[in-house]
Amino acid sequence: MSIREVTITIQHCEAAHAVVLRTAHRLSGRHVVSVVEEPDRSLVRLGAATGVSEQMEQEFRTLLLDDLLRARIENETAPLRRLIVEAALRSALRDPGDGA
Amino acid sequence: MKFQPPGTFRPQAGNGYRLLPFRFGRLPGRADEVLITGDSGRFVFLPETDFLAFAQHRLDPDTSLAMDLEGLDLLHRGGGPIPLERHVVAWRTRKAFLFDGPSLHIFVVTLRCHHSCRYCQVSRQAESDAGYDMDAATASAAVDRLFESPARQLTVEFQGGEPLLAFARIRGIVEDIVARNRSRRRAITFVLASTLHGITGEQLAFFREHRFELSTSLDGPAALHNLNRPLPTRDSHARTMTGIAAARAALGADHVNALTTLTRASLAHPEAIVDHYIEQGFTSIFLRPLSPYGFARRGLARMGYTTGEFMAFYRRALTHLIRRNLEGHVLAEAYATLLLSSILTPFAHGYMDLRSPTGAGLGVLLYDYDGAVYPSDEARMLAAEGDTRFRLGPVQTPYRDLMLSEPMQTLLAAGLTESLAGCADCVFQPYCGADPIDAHARQADVYGHRPTSAFCARQTAMFELLFGHLREGDPDVMRVFQSWVQRRRVAEIRDESPETTHAAA
Numbered sequence: 001m002s003i004r005e006v007t008i009t010i011q012h013c014e015a016a017h018a019v020v021l022r023t024a025h026r027l028s029g030r031h032v033v034s035v036v037e038e039p040d041r042s043l044v045r046l047g048a049a050t051g052v053s054e055q056m057e058q059e060f061r062t063l064l065l066d067d068l069l070r071a072r073i074e075n076e077t078a079p080l081r082r083l084i085v086e087a088a089l090r091s092a093l094r095d096p097g098d099g100a
Numbered sequence: 101m102k103f104q105p106p107g108t109f110r111p112q113a114g115n116g117y118r119l120l121p122f123r124f125g126r127l128p129g130r131a132d133e134v135l136i137t138g139d140s141g142r143f144v145f146l147p148e149t150d151f152l153a154f155a156q157h158r159l160d161p162d163t164s165l166a167m168d169l170e171g172l173d174l175l176h177r178g179g180g181p182i183p184l185e186r187h188v189v190a191w192r193t194r195k196a197f198l199f200d201g202p203s204l205h206i207f208v209v210t211l212r213c214h215h216s217c218r219y220c221q222v223s224r225q226a227e228s229d230a231g232y233d234m235d236a237a238t239a240s241a242a243v244d245r246l247f248e249s250p251a252r253q254l255t256v257e258f259q260g261g262e263p264l265l266a267f268a269r270i271r272g273i274v275e276d277i278v279a280r281n282r283s284r285r286r287a288i289t290f291v292l293a294s295t296l297h298g299i300t301g302e303q304l305a306f307f308r309e310h311r312f313e314l315s316t317s318l319d320g321p322a323a324l325h326n327l328n329r330p331l332p333t334r335d336s337h338a339r340t341m342t343g344i345a346a347a348r349a350a351l352g353a354d355h356v357n358a359l360t361t362l363t364r365a366s367l368a369h370p371e372a373i374v375d376h377y378i379e380q381g382f383t384s385i386f387l388r389p390l391s392p393y394g395f396a397r398r399g400l401a402r403m404g405y406t407t408g409e410f411m412a413f414y415r416r417a418l419t420h421l422i423r424r425n426l427e428g429h430v431l432a433e434a435y436a437t438l439l440l441s442s443i444l445t446p447f448a449h450g451y452m453d454l455r456s457p458t459g460a461g462l463g464v465l466l467y468d469y470d471g472a473v474y475p476s477d478e479a480r481m482l483a484a485e486g487d488t489r490f491r492l493g494p495v496q497t498p499y500r501d502l503m504l505s506e507p508m509q510t511l512l513a514a515g516l517t518e519s520l521a522g523c524a525d526c527v528f529q530p531y532c533g534a535d536p537i538d539a540h541a542r543q544a545d546v547y548g549h550r551p552t553s554a555f556c557a558r559q560t561a562m563f564e565l566l567f568g569h570l571r572e573g574d575p576d577v578m579r580v581f582q583s584w585v586q587r588r589r590v591a592e593i594r595d596e597s598p599e600t601t602h603a604a605a
């Protein structure tokens with residue numbers, strides 16, 4: 001059985017390495033995945049027994065767009081999320097038994 | 101006290117609104133539509149263009165869409181402070197289970213059993229085998245641990261083997277608990293998980309006196325049940341039905357429940373299994389797939405099936421259940437009800453396997469017949485196979501030390517969907533749970549690998565199925581779902597869509 005392989009280059013100015021890793025993780029159930037970080041870019045190698053190389057790259061880039069947006073949203077909302085959780089835990093310690 | 105910078109509470113300048121924490125994803129076959137779920141569990145479907153405008157701060161804050169999204173706690177408009185207290189209360193409500201400590205305490209009073217079920221998960225021993233019953237000292241120490249746990253509401257569940265073979269021990273434990281509870285004043289529910297075969301009048305009178313809930317196993321019509329649960333006499337189904345009838349007569353139908361376990365043989369009969377439950381007067385059915393533990397794991401190749409095969413069965417069963425409910429029968433599917441309650445209400449459900457942080461140890465403690473304490477039944481089954489990594493300690497260990505034990509540290513580190521790779525940004529995260537013991541059993545890694553996890557595949561498929569129905573919003577299906585969540589008859593449910601879908605395009 002021949003394995004199709006594609007190597008995708010993502011410049012750090014396009015997407016941070018951490019975001020590339022997230023997208024690669026999503027595909028790690030279907031493809032053999034390896035990710036290498038270089039000074040200015042991430043190199044993603046995808047291998048699969050079936051599929052077309054161009055489609056594999058296109059799918060990766062589509063998922064990456066969503067993950068970029070997720071990273072932006074997380075960046076914006078994480079401080080508030082942390083604040084809410086901290087306040088909830090603090091209030092629970094203040095009023096134990098008042099679960100909700 | 102350290103104060104957050106004022107900017108944390110204020111909308112960002114120039115865009116008219118601020119995003120509140122949410123996740124997003126897409127359902128299969130709906131690529132141009134985005135499902136958004138907030139941390140409070142409220143959700144909405146948006147067309148891709150509206151979603152991008154919203155997420156990229158290009159939405160006019162004065163539009164009705166922006167107001168709808170604000171109503172769903174997905175954005176905050178204007179220059180005023182974010183109503184932090186409201187979000188705090190919402191978070192506490194969804195995580196209410198966290199503040200109680202272990203509320204489910206399982207006593208495995210014996211490993212002996214008269215069955216040799218094809219998929220048995222508990223390493224059962226023959227009925228006559230000696231040395232597999234809980235002794236009095238172990239039972240007493242387990243009751244010590246029970247009352248050390250801080251939960252005001254406790255459930256004490258007796259399991260086996262077949263626990264009725266150790267009825268004297270059950271009686272002793274219950275009497276000890278009742279006596280101690282005169283001063284401790286906890287709300288305690290007793291549960292017995294049993295085949296109910298050969299249950300006696302004396303036993304039933306005792307269970308009635310202490311308001312037990314009885315839970316038994318019913319796999320479907322006689323042929324299927326007898327195939328799954330063989331007895332030399334080949335009458336397991338008849339004996340179960342006799343036990344159910346006797347238990348209902350003594351305790352009332354509301355106090356007798358049944359669970360079904362699905363083998364490969366079951367998958368061809370979803371309609372027959374559902375109809376059998378209706379015929380037998382049950383109001384709930386729990387369509388459980390086989391789990392990868394104990395004898396079940398060894399029999400998995402013969403009796404097991406893929407997630408895809410299970411979901412094909414489940415879809416047929418759900419369709420049939422909806423039809424039967426609309427005809428006036430009352431039968432809820434328990435797993436769908438749990439997930440729908442989490443999706444459609446602000447409250448936490450009590451189900452241990454779908455909690456974050458994990459329910460193992462934090463919600464459940466199990467006292468094995470031999471005096472070992474485990475954070476869940478699955479951990480005990482692994483130990484029966486020789487993998488004792490989740491054993492918390494001997495039952496004489498104080499509660500505090502059990503909770504600070506090394507296995508608990510491992511479970512806590514790996515038991516938070518909010519921080520697990522794959523789960524952390526999953527659109528279904530607010531309704532899902534972490535189960536590090538299951539991940540270890542299936543993938544030899546407590547953190548698990550979501551893209552190849554059978555648990556995640558099933559959860560994803562279940563959520564996609566239910567959210568698909570919610571998106572379609574068929575009024576009949578919505579009424580059935582609401583009747584399950586609200587525990588009312590379909591006829592009592594008014595024809596209305598869940599308010600959380602109201603901003604959908």
Ligand code: SF4
Nearest residue numbers: 522523526529532556
């Ligand atoms: S287990 Fe799967 S479905 Fe559940 S939150 Fe994690 S990624 Fe989502």
